[in-house]
Amino acid sequence: DAKTTQPPSMDCAEGRAANLPCNHSTISGNEYVYWYRQIHSQGPQYIIHGLKNNETNEMASLIITEDRKSSTLILPHATLRDTAVYYCIVREPYGQNFVFGPGTRLSVLP
Amino acid sequence: DTGVSQDPRHKITKRGQNVTFRCDPISEHNRLYWYRQTLGQGPEFLTYFQNEAQLEKSRLLSDRFSAERPKGSFSTLEIQRTEQGDSAMYLCASSSTDRYTEAFFGQGTRLTVV
Numbered sequence: 001d002a003k004t005t006q007p008p009s010m011d012c013a014e015g016r017a018a019n020l021p022c023n024h025s026t027i028s029g030n031e032y033v034y035w036y037r038q039i040h041s042q043g044p045q046y047i048i049h050g051l052k053n054n055e056t057n058e059m060a061s062l063i064i065t066e067d068r069k070s071s072t073l074i075l076p077h078a079t080l081r082d083t084a085v086y087y088c089i090v091r092e093p094y095g096q097n098f099v100f101g102p103g104t105r106l107s108v109l110p
Numbered sequence: 111d112t113g114v115s116q117d118p119r120h121k122i123t124k125r126g127q128n129v130t131f132r133c134d135p136i137s138e139h140n141r142l143y144w145y146r147q148t149l150g151q152g153p154e155f156l157t158y159f160q161n162e163a164q165l166e167k168s169r170l171l172s173d174r175f176s177a178e179r180p181k182g183s184f185s186t187l188e189i190q191r192t193e194q195g196d197s198a199m200y201l202c203a204s205s206s207t208d209r210y211t212e213a214f215f216g217q218g219t220r221l222t223v224v
Contacts, residue, residue: 002152032210043114043201043215044153051210087152096166097143098203098213100152 002101003027004088009105012082018075020104022088025069031092033064035073037084038103044087047073078108114216116202122222123192130188131219135204142185143213144177145201146170153201159185160207192223 005023012018024033034049048055048062050071055062061074075082087103115134123129135142140161145153156175157167161182171177174192179185189196199220205213 034212036215041220043203043217046212046214049210049212085152097155097158099155100145102150102152 002099003031003090004101006086006088006101006104008102009107011107011109012075012078014080014108014110015077018078018082018106018108020073020075020086020088020106021070022073023070024088024090027068027090028092031090033062033068033071034089034091034098035060035062036087036089036098036100037082038087039081039084044100047086078106080108080110082106083108114202114204114214116200116216116219118219119217120220120222122224125192125194125223127192128188128190129192129221130186131200131202131221133185133187133202133204133216135184135202136214137183139204139206139214140182141205141207141213142179143203143205144185144187145203145215147199147201147218148197156187189221192221194223197221197223 035047036044038044050062064071085103085105087100117132143158144156147153156171157177159179174190177187199218201218203213203215205211
């Protein structure tokens, strides 16, 4: 079973920041937080991952709370092409697979 | 190398027929995963390989399903005696065995059993 909980859906206005929350209250000390997204009828796309420090790449920023029990994925300037289902996953180092929950369906509105 | 490749992208088959899907991972990746995804759900893990060894199989992988990775490169997933409940997207992913590695997914094979 997935070890994360996410809101089922969110809306965001085009050009604004999209902040997607994830709760992982049972995360253990060596588990990483990964984010993927899936645009309709395509395979999941890797976005970012982190352990405890905030991370940023060309796609997004990942903010992890100090107690590591929750995190937020930030898309700084959402576009219509960011409309997708976003999955938050926790996984051990050398973990054997990625366990997906139902994710958050983000709709970016014009 | 442009990523994980899956073939075919779409397959329609009659109930009771056998089907086989192929996955070509990113060339330097020694881990390969198969997932299944039904409409409105997240991907569900089926099995994974490290090199040619199949190291884990999900309970979802009934005895009608078999996966191989004979030379530690490409992999095949075969479904025998297909049923309508097998209709789904079958996704392949690959990764290295580095400690914090991410997995990269292919575009999937959509199977429709009629």
